[in-house]
Amino acid sequence: MSALLDVRALTKRFPVRGSERRVHAVDDVSFTIERGESVGLVGESGCGKSTLVRLVTRLLDPSDGRIVFAGRDVGVIPPAQFTHAPERRLIQMVFQDPADSLNPRFTAFDTIAEPLRRLGTPAQRAALADHVAELADLVGLPRELLGRFPHQLSGGQQQRVGIARAIALRPRLLVLDEPTSALDVSVQATILHLLAELRDRLGMSYLFVSHDLNLVRLLTDRVLVMYLGKIVESGRSEEVFDRPAHPYTRALMSAVPAPDPAARRARIALVGEPRSPIDPPPTVCRFHGRCPDGVERCTREMPVLRPGPAADHLAACHFGFAVGAPAQGSGARRSGGEPAA
Amino acid sequence: MSALLRHGRYVLGENPVTAVAFGLFVVLILLALVGPSLAPHDPLASDTARKLEPPSARYWFGTDQVGRDILSRVLVATRLDLAISLSAVTLSFVVGSGLGASAGFFGGWTDRIVTRVTDTIMAFPLFVLAMAIVAALGNTLANIVYATAIINLPFYARMARAEVNVRREAGFVEAARLSGNGSARILTVHVFPNCLPPMMVQASLNLGWAILNAAGLSFIGLGVRPPTPEWGIMVAEGAAFIVSGEWWIALFPGLALMLAVFCFNLLGDGLRDLIDPRRRT
Numbered sequence: 001m002s003a004l005l006d007v008r009a010l011t012k013r014f015p016v017r018g019s020e021r022r023v024h025a026v027d028d029v030s031f032t033i034e035r036g037e038s039v040g041l042v043g044e045s046g047c048g049k050s051t052l053v054r055l056v057t058r059l060l061d062p063s064d065g066r067i068v069f070a071g072r073d074v075g076v077i078p079p080a081q082f083t084h085a086p087e088r089r090l091i092q093m094v095f096q097d098p099a100d101s102l103n104p105r106f107t108a109f110d111t112i113a114e115p116l117r118r119l120g121t122p123a124q125r126a127a128l129a130d131h132v133a134e135l136a137d138l139v140g141l142p143r144e145l146l147g148r149f150p151h152q153l154s155g156g157q158q159q160r161v162g163i164a165r166a167i168a169l170r171p172r173l174l175v176l177d178e179p180t181s182a183l184d185v186s187v188q189a190t191i192l193h194l195l196a197e198l199r200d201r202l203g204m205s206y207l208f209v210s211h212d213l214n215l216v217r218l219l220t221d222r223v224l225v226m227y228l229g230k231i232v233e234s235g236r237s238e239e240v241f242d243r244p245a246h247p248y249t250r251a252l253m254s255a256v257p258a259p260d261p262a263a264r265r266a267r268i269a270l271v272g273e274p275r276s277p278i279d280p281p282p283t284v285c286r287f288h289g290r291c292p293d294g295v296e297r298c299t300r301e302m303p304v305l306r307p308g309p310a311a312d313h314l315a316a317c318h319f320g321f322a323v324g325a326p327a328q329g330s331g332a333r334r335s336g337g338e339p340a341a
Numbered sequence: 342m343s344a345l346l347r348h349g350r351y352v353l354g355e356n357p358v359t360a361v362a363f364g365l366f367v368v369l370i371l372l373a374l375v376g377p378s379l380a381p382h383d384p385l386a387s388d389t390a391r392k393l394e395p396p397s398a399r400y401w402f403g404t405d406q407v408g409r410d411i412l413s414r415v416l417v418a419t420r421l422d423l424a425i426s427l428s429a430v431t432l433s434f435v436v437g438s439g440l441g442a443s444a445g446f447f448g449g450w451t452d453r454i455v456t457r458v459t460d461t462i463m464a465f466p467l468f469v470l471a472m473a474i475v476a477a478l479g480n481t482l483a484n485i486v487y488a489t490a491i492i493n494l495p496f497y498a499r500m501a502r503a504e505v506n507v508r509r510e511a512g513f514v515e516a517a518r519l520s521g522n523g524s525a526r527i528l529t530v531h532v533f534p535n536c537l538p539p540m541m542v543q544a545s546l547n548l549g550w551a552i553l554n555a556a557g558l559s560f561i562g563l564g565v566r567p568p569t570p571e572w573g574i575m576v577a578e579g580a581a582f583i584v585s586g587e588w589w590i591a592l593f594p595g596l597a598l599m600l601a602v603f604c605f606n607l608l609g610d611g612l613r614d615l616i617d618p619r620r621r622t
Contacts, residue, residue, distance in 0.1 A: 101513050
């Protein structure tokens, strides 16, 4: 069976005001999400995660590339028509900031009912109150809170409303855009628990965007690491987390706080700022300049995603899986404590 | 509905100034509706034998230079003044916020055209523009309303544009799109209602201004024509007699005008609290 979501060479460029130049927010990105699979998307702020998510959920038009969802190329459907496309109900999203993503003038009931009213089946619309109550139960929102406005709900309750709205139409793909980063730590755990439970119960696929690498490792089957609009590494979560091949991923992993201080890895501190995303030179590795391992070849030849020894594990680095990395900067890597594979 | 009533009671109870303003507003509306039947005398009947009489038991507000009862004229004028300002404000609110909201939401050419048009209107001294419009189109009630509406249009357009613009990228707008809303519905159902609270404050402040504007047009002879009772004309007519000591001719219509403007200005905050769900507890 084909993948649920098959993204091919997806590209989004934004025009820079008053010039011919373009911001390459998402550049030639390809990945797949299988049915029932959870895929994590990590990367620093400004790397294009949000743009990628908005392309996949069809809130933005791609500049180039294909978004094949359940066998149909949905990337070519204009946004105005996609509103009424059958795929609209199958791709839904939970937003980062629950306060911002709920209409302040809509009660919880109206917010959850909105997708059912607009896109629901006639049966769903006829028994709207029942369906909304059922969804509230499903996400653990007390029914008596349905009449409240967003400002009368706590952050966790707001996010439960957001989740209920997102799953109201029983989507096949649920995009989670840092669903817990705006919540208190104590609430984060219950929301994540809820999300994991809902995935199993409703058989959804997740695209889980997060800054929190521990969460990604815990909740996802596979992970994509993004840097400046490109996917620099992808693979099974445990593989990527245990044996990161790209120097950027290594730096990310080294920044994860470890519960056991003795097992802490040496931090790989990245120096400098990311390169400009405005018309980056196509032959230079995006990570060059901040990379502890960068050599002259990295400025001549853009590394492409290449498979490593483990199945499914890809990294876009000339030296990613190579035995015996270049002399330059390899000290930093070794002090990172990774196996020298 | 009952929740709205409860909320209304809460807002009024919480804020005595708002309660006073609403009370005053109700009085004004009642006067506009039944004013003519309350008037003790015919507002148009002149009696030169009793001209320029100071306030007395018979003529509470005195009489003017042709012996008309000022109290009756002030009462009767309420309807006309409120009608002019309310219809002008409604017109500029609807048209201005419609244009401004589209400009803020769709951007691009819509935005450019709307912004240029409003900037052009703003470039004129507004009262002079209103004078020009009335002078060019003719001295009728409808034209006074149009002139007042046109000079107020830019304020609504600019405000709606700014308010919509900041919400255009909000999470709930994206969420609405995911829920199957098209652009027009997102703007009218999701974005614009959230811009209403500050717009209502603007509208109520503007109401006072519109009354002053209409009265101002009448004052310089471009508005309502005498002998129709209207606060602006009455002040204009009375102005000439203040120096000779007949203060009551200009004072009472002026007081009515002031009271109405005062009421509308106070109304703004209360109106915002009423329609903003975030004020609910």
